[in-house]
Structures are given as structure tokens and as C-alpha cells.
Amino acid sequence: xxGVDSRLLAERVxxxxxxxxxxxxxxxxxxxxxxxxxxxxxxxxxxxxxxGITATxxxxxxxxxxxxxxxxxxxxGVDTLVNNAGIGVFAPLEQATVEDFRRIFDTNVLGTLLxxxxxxxxxxxxxxxxxxxxLVNVTSDVSARTFAGGAxxxxxxxxxxxxxxxxxxxxxxxxxxxxxxxxxxxxxxxNARIPGSPQRAGHLQxxxxxxxxxxxLAAPPHVRxxxxxxxxxxxxxxx
Ligand SMILES: NC(=O)c1ccc[n+]([C@@H]2O[C@H](COP(=O)([O-])OP(=O)(O)OC[C@H]3O[C@@H](n4cnc5c(N)ncnc54)[C@H](OP(=O)(O)O)[C@@H]3O)[C@@H](O)[C@H]2O)c1
Numbered sequence: 001x002x003g004v005d006s007r008l009l010a011e012r013v014x015x016x017x018x019x020x021x022x023x024x025x026x027x028x029x030x031x032x033x034x035x036x037x038x039x040x041x042x043x044x045x046x047x048x049x050x051x052g053i054t055a056t057x058x059x060x061x062x063x064x065x066x067x068x069x070x071x072x073x074x075x076x077g078v079d080t081l082v083n084n085a086g087i088g089v090f091a092p093l094e095q096a097t098v099e100d101f102r103r104i105f106d107t108n109v110l111g112t113l114l115x116x117x118x119x120x121x122x123x124x125x126x127x128x129x130x131x132x133x134x135l136v137n138v139t140s141d142v143s144a145r146t147f148a149g150g151a152x153x154x155x156x157x158x159x160x161x162x163x164x165x166x167x168x169x170x171x172x173x174x175x176x177x178x179x180x181x182x183x184x185x186x187x188x189x190x191n192a193r194i195p196g197s198p199q200r201a202g203h204l205q206x207x208x209x210x211x212x213x214x215x216x217l218a219a220p221p222h223v224r225x226x227x228x229x230x231x232x233x234x235x236x237x238x239x
Contacts (some may be wrong), residue, residue: 031217038054178226187200
């Protein structure tokens with residue numbers, strides 16, 4: 001990708017979850033090239049050869065793992081958390097299983113809750129020093145709509161949206177700006193597993209979503225980007 005301003009996020013320290021591939025990897029890589037110091041976590045240690053990105057093993061569904069990640073990032077003065085880690089299972093309601101429900105909610109909902117919870121203390125410390133912080137939650141365009149075959153996934157994304165908006169309301173008191181990024185169909189490992197998923201040609205690339213995150217993070221201090229919905233032009237118009 002050309003045209004990246006390597007000073008745009010200079011002096012920013014940003015933690016990204018779910019960064020071993022797909023959207024999270026692209027976010028970490030773009031934010032790094034935009035000048036931020038980046039901490040990238042996933043269950044499989046992310047790889048960013050030849051960069052200064054700090055890659056670490058992270059399971060967002062494990063509170064001790066999340067706490068260790070947050071404390072490491074806080075030690076470096078983290079000002080931004082990008083909650084991106086997420087999984088999906090797609091099946092009609094009558095095929096829903098308790099195991100799938102727990103797995104998806106543990107990652108998408110509990111994972112977002114735990115990461116947010118463990119980064120807030122550092123965000124509050126920053127506020128006491130007059131410094132702002134930012135939370136970006138990568139949810140989905142289905143965080144505010146539903147689709148056949150997406151019961152558990154869409155329910156988890158609605159819950160993530162509720163967590164996002166709650167963090168925004170609470171964070172007002174301590175200088176936290178919160179952005180929900182809601183991508184449509186994106187060409188990743190995840191998307192490849194959706195049965196009946198139409199042609200991936202024309203879908204968003206992970207870098208398209210990364211640019212949306214960068215847009216929110218690079219906004220001037222008086223601007224708060226509450227929400228970005230980004231769809232591939234080939235996807236039917238949905239709200
Ligand atoms: N692709 C789409 O069409 C699409 C559309 C809208 C929204 N989204 C959302 O975008 C986010 C990223 O999805 P993607 O498309 O990039 O999927 P992906 O290619 O499957 O990547 C998912 C990432 O999440 C990580 N992850 C999964 N469980 C984790 C856990 N317990 N702890 C830490 N990391 C974990 C994975 O790494 P490990 O397996 O190594 O942990 C991987 O790095 C998800 O929240 C997804 O719901 C995707």
C-alpha cells in the first residue's frame with residue numbers, strides 16, 4: 001500500500017487483539033506503518049517479520065491472559081485498544097449447539113468485555129495526566145441487524161455493540177473516545193467459512209477495514225468518530 005503517512009500516529013501506543021491474520025493483522029500492520037508502537041496479540045503468536053511490532057500470545061477468553069496483555073501494553077503507555085478478535089459459526093437455529101454458543105460468546109463478547117475492563121485502569125491514569133485514550137471495537141455490520149443462519153454470531157455482535165456503547169458512555173468521564181467499526185463481507189479466513197457466502201471477488205480486503213480504523217484514530221482531538229459502517233460495493237445495501 002502506498003501513501004501511508006508514517007508520522008500520522010507518531011507517539012501513539014496501540015494494542016490490537018486477534019492480530020495473527022485477517023483484519024487484525026492488517027490493522028496492526030497499517031497502524032505500525034503510520035508511526036504507532038503496536039502490541040499485537042492472538043492465540044497463535046502473530047508474525048510481522050522485520051517490524052518493531054511486539055507480537056504476543058493472547059487468548060481474549062482467558063482473564064489472566066488478557067490481564068497480562070493489558071499490563072504489558074500499559075507498561076509502554078498504551079493509549080488505544082482495538083478489540084478485533086472474533087469468531088463465527090453459521091447455521092440455522094435448529095442446529096445451534098451449546099458448545100458453539102459458548103465458544104462464540106466467550107471470544108466475541110466476554111473477550112471484548114475482559115480486554116476493555118483491563119485496559120480501563122491505564123486509560124484512567126492517562127486522564128489524570130490530562131491525556132486522552134481511544135477504544136475501537138471491530139464488530140460487524142450485523143451488530144445492528146440480523147440474517148438467516150447467523151443467530152449466535154449476530155447475537156454476539158449485538159452484544160458487542162452494547163458493550164461498545166456502554167464503554168462510550170462511561171468513558172466520557174475519563175477522556176475515552178470510542179469507535180465501533182462495522183465491516184461487511186471481508187475477504188479473510190473467517191469469511192471463507194461462511195456457507196453459501198457469495199463470490200469473494202469484490203469483497204472488502206482486510207486493508208479496507210484497517211483504513212477505517214486508522215481514520216478514526218487519526219481524527220483530531222476535538223473529533224469523535226462514533227461509528228463507521230463499511231461495505232463492499234457488491235454487497236446489498238443494508239443498515
Ligand atoms: N471477515 C468478515 O467478513 C467480517 C465481517 C464483519 C466483521 N468481522 C469481524 O472482524 C474480526 C476479525 O475477523 P477476520 O475476518 O479477520 O477473521 P480471521 O481471519 O478468522 O481472524 C480472526 C482473528 O482473531 C483471532 N482470535 C480468535 N479467537 C481468539 C481468542 N480467543 N483470543 C485472541 N485472538 C483470537 C485469530 O487468531 P488465533 O486463532 O491465532 O487466536 C485471528 O487472528 C472479527 O471480530 C469478525 O467478527 C469479519
